[in-house]
Amino acid sequence: MEKQLFVNIDTPIISALKLMDNIKVKLLIVGDAYNFLGLVSVGDIQRAIINNIDLNTPISNILRKDIIVANENESEEDIKRRMLQIRTEFMPVINNKNHVVRIVFWDDLISTKKLPPVEKLNFPVVIMAGGKGTRLKPITNVLPKPLIPIGKKPIVEHIIDRFIEVGCKDFYFSVNFKSELIEYFFNSFEHPEYCIRYLKEKEFLGTAGSLNLLNGKINSTFFVSNCDIIIDQDYSEIYNYHKNNKNELTLVAALKHYNIPYGTVETGYNGELMKMEEKPEITYKINAGLYILEPHLLNEIPVNEFFHITHLIEKIKNRNGKVGVFPVSEKSWRDIGEWDEYLKNMEE
Known part of the structure; x- marks a missing residue:
């Protein structure tokens, strides 16, 4: 090593x-x-x-x-x-x-294996847990996606654990599909270190529509997380980037590397060859499904309308608001929402 x-x-x-x-x-x-x-x-x-x-x-x-x-x-x-x-x-x-x-x-x-966070944050966390998990069928025919196990715990507990590490203890679950199973699971044991409230969608409202239900309930900076991602990063560092850059919304982006198995060419006017490259690697920034938002943004989310967080980002950009992107490495981000990725991460 x-x-x-x-x-x-x-x-x-x-x-x-x-x-x-x-x-x-x-x-x-x-x-x-x-x-x-x-x-x-x-x-x-x-x-x-x-x-x-x-x-x-x-x-x-x-x-x-x-x-x-x-x-x-x-x-x-x-x-x-x-x-x-x-x-x-x-x-x-x-x-x-x-x-x-x-x-x-x-x-x-040091007896503790993990480095402590830069600072403690006592911010609310919204976990978007209402989707049907269609990419993980047939297991989601039985279990809602947040309760799918990774090792000895469901994925949503792994997500909660990472927020608890930085001092977060107030969680809001946006629920719809099989919501009664999610509530039953968390009601079946004591968790004094954190509390959970539920935002119940009557119909599917997209990745941000249910946030309108928080209007008047959250008055501080808050996190929003998908329920099928695990990110290995000190969340207080993401917040410091968000705060220092005066962002209204910060999204976490994971680097994703793709190898092109062929030689590529670039051409100019009239098809003139400008550049050749043998089997290049392309790196993209992928939306990782974790965000930090300022509370005034709740006023910009329509009531009872299908509304994605990408729609909110477009609204902010259209009025010249500030949206930041915090990068993490490819293997610091795990997306459990597809079978191939889930099978790779069954043990935590």
Whole structure:
């Protein structure tokens, strides 16, 4: 594992992000054991994506100077204190020759496996749980999609757990299809750390129509999540991006990479060949199904009308409002709404 944490300074941003995904880390060491050059984090890469930096740019272009490392003379207690302070999953220990003499991992020092969030958020969360789950038939002939199990718990509990980690405890479930089973499930056990209220659609209102039922009930920034996605990201970091950029709505987008198995060509006027590329990879930003909204947007959702969240985004953009996009890596986003993806994620 330790050797995998090192990347060359000329490594493209996209390659560094894929390596993080593959070995399930959010931090890499730039250089090698005998020539420490710096650190690159998933946050550095996310800021680069937000700033529209080409993902084929070398990571040397996004390295920060204000990194924190340990020196070989520091005690374990000092290193632990610093790691807690900056919330880092590991810290390289450097000697006076700029060699990496060892790496101290969060797991080795701290009893809790997961890094704590940047800050606690006590914001309401709306989980859109009213769909029929047609892509997951025949299992959704029996169970509503939110109750489909991932490991020992239904997917909606995994979603709730991630919000509880950042201090959220007030949940609203927008329900319709087999809503009585969802209510029965959550009424069958105690969950004192959070409470659930239900928004009951009389008919299907799309991915945002039922939010109108919250008008006058929510007066703060709030999250909206699909009921079939799991995102591995500190949600407080998404909120800080939302707040610092004064967005009215922020959507989370996952990077998705597609390999074209053919050589591609680009042509100009009169069919002149301009460029050829052999089996290129294309990267798109995919709407991941997680949003942060400001409460005044509830006034823009029509009453009892079919209305998607994309319609709301169009309304905001048409009046020159601000919608932001926060990127996450491909493997930080899991969409359980299709059979192939569900089968990959049956164990959590």
